Amino acid sequence: MNTTLADIKDNFKELGIKSTLPRVVIYQALMKFTHHPSAEEIHIGIQKKYPGVSLATVYKTLDLLVQNNLASKVVTDEDKVRYDPRTDQHIHLYCKKTNKIVDHEDAGLEKLIADYLNLKGIPGFDIHQIQVNIKGELKTIIKK
Amino acid sequence: MNTTLADIKDNFKELGIKSTLPRVVIYQALMKFTHHPSAEEIHIGIQKKYPGVSLATVYKTLDLLVQNNLASKVVTDEDKVRYDPRTDQHIHLYCKKTNKIVDHEDAGLEKLIADYLNLKGIPGFDIHQIQVNIKGELKTIIKK
DNA sequence: TTCGTATTTAAGAATTATTATTATTTAGAG
DNA sequence: CTCTAAATAATAATAATTCTTAAATACGAA
Numbered sequence: 029m030n031t032t033l034a035d036i037k038d039n040f041k042e043l044g045i046k047s048t049l050p051r052v053v054i055y056q057a058l059m060k061f062t063h064h065p066s067a068e069e070i071h072i073g074i075q076k077k078y079p080g081v082s083l084a085t086v087y088k089t090l091d092l093l094v095q096n097n098l099a100s101k102v103v104t105d106e107d108k109v110r111y112d113p114r115t116d117q118h119i120h121l122y123c124k125k126t127n128k129i130v131d132h133e134d135a136g137l138e139k140l141i142a143d144y145l146n147l148k149g150i151p152g153f154d155i156h157q158i159q160v161n162i163k164g165e166l167k168t169i170i171k172k
Numbered sequence: 173m174n175t176t177l178a179d180i181k182d183n184f185k186e187l188g189i190k191s192t193l194p195r196v197v198i199y200q201a202l203m204k205f206t207h208h209p210s211a212e213e214i215h216i217g218i219q220k221k222y223p224g225v226s227l228a229t230v231y232k233t234l235d236l237l238v239q240n241n242l243a244s245k246v247v248t249d250e251d252k253v254r255y256d257p258r259t260d261q262h263i264h265l266y267c268k269k270t271n272k273i274v275d276h277e278d279a280g281l282e283k284l285i286a287d288y289l290n291l292k293g294i295p296g297f298d299i300h301q302i303q304v305n306i307k308g309e310l311k312t313i314i315k316k
Numbered sequence: 317t318t319c320g321t322a323t324t325t326a327a328g329a330a331t332t333a334t335t336a337t338t339a340t341t342t343a344g345a346g
Numbered sequence: 347c348t349c350t351a352a353a354t355a356a357t358a359a360t361a362a363t364t365c366t367t368a369a370a371t372a373c374g375a376a
Contacts, residue, residue, distance in 0.1 A: 136292070141304075152310060158304070167296050
């Protein structure tokens with residue numbers, strides 16, 4: 029994974045994005061979350077390491093990452109936009125209890141849907157992307 | 173379809189919702205759209221027929237409809253919340269060109285996904301709802 | 317390495333969608 | 347028809363996000 033500072037700088041350079049400390053820190057923070065954080069969560073997350081960075085810069089940088097295909101936006105019925113450091117197609121699980129969004133790998137299901145739609149298509153519609161969001165609850169593991 | 177004024181009033185009465193003109197007008201307007209409108213679109217849409225209704229009432233009424241399972245919220249990566257007068261499961265098409273959201277019927281695909289997930293499930297996750305959003309573009313029909 | 321310049325940033329003001337407040341109006345029970 | 351709880355219009359308040367601007371910075375060229 030390209031998560032070291034040097035890797036990220038290279039990553040940015042390749043895309044012609046000026047490599048600044050706020051950008052590197054924000055991108056790194058986004059990748060470290062196990063769920064998909066909001067701009068505010070990222071802003072709070074980087075306070076210790078880099079207290080000076082403003083929320084506006086967090087928003088601008090996240091937008092830049094999305095524009096350059098280094099991240100994608102994720103939305104919920106309620107509240108704010110979340111950010112996902114992946115841009116390839118994958119399934120999202122929305123937990124109604126914790127209100128968090130996490131990735132879910134199921135190549136079988138993805139292939140099933142893709143194959144079906146490749147065959148059948150949608151009349152009058154050009155498919156670019158298929159999103160599958162599964163809503164529910166993370167089961168509580170009861171310890172003995 | 174229960175779209176006449178009397179039908180809607182009955183609908184409301186059954187649910188113990190007080191039947192007021194703004195509510196009936198807003199619900200009727202929501203059902204008339206071919207895409208899924210925002211609160212603002214509905215507000216603008218009812219101006220002619222009922223100019224006095226305030227935007228706050230539109231929001232409150234839409235929320236009431238959602239609470240009572242007469243409508244559901246639909247979100248996009250950008251901008252505002254849209255409302256859908258259906259609450260059963262169905263696929264949404266997001267057009268990137270027109271920025272509109274419309275319903276798509278494909279019982280075959282829905283069954284395929286439901287059967288697959290019924291069989292396989294998701295370890296540690298309780299599935300409540302499956303959302304399939306297909307993003308792309310409505311093809312332009314070129315007239316000869 | 318130092319310089320010059322275009323870009324980026326911090327800070328906070330502005331904007332926009334949505335929600336809350338409140339005085340007034342209204343639906344519908346009795 | 348009256349009464350009362352609930353709904354509405356008007357508008358203020360809030361919260362997420364974007365914009366503005368002066369100061370700071372990255373980085374190519376010398």
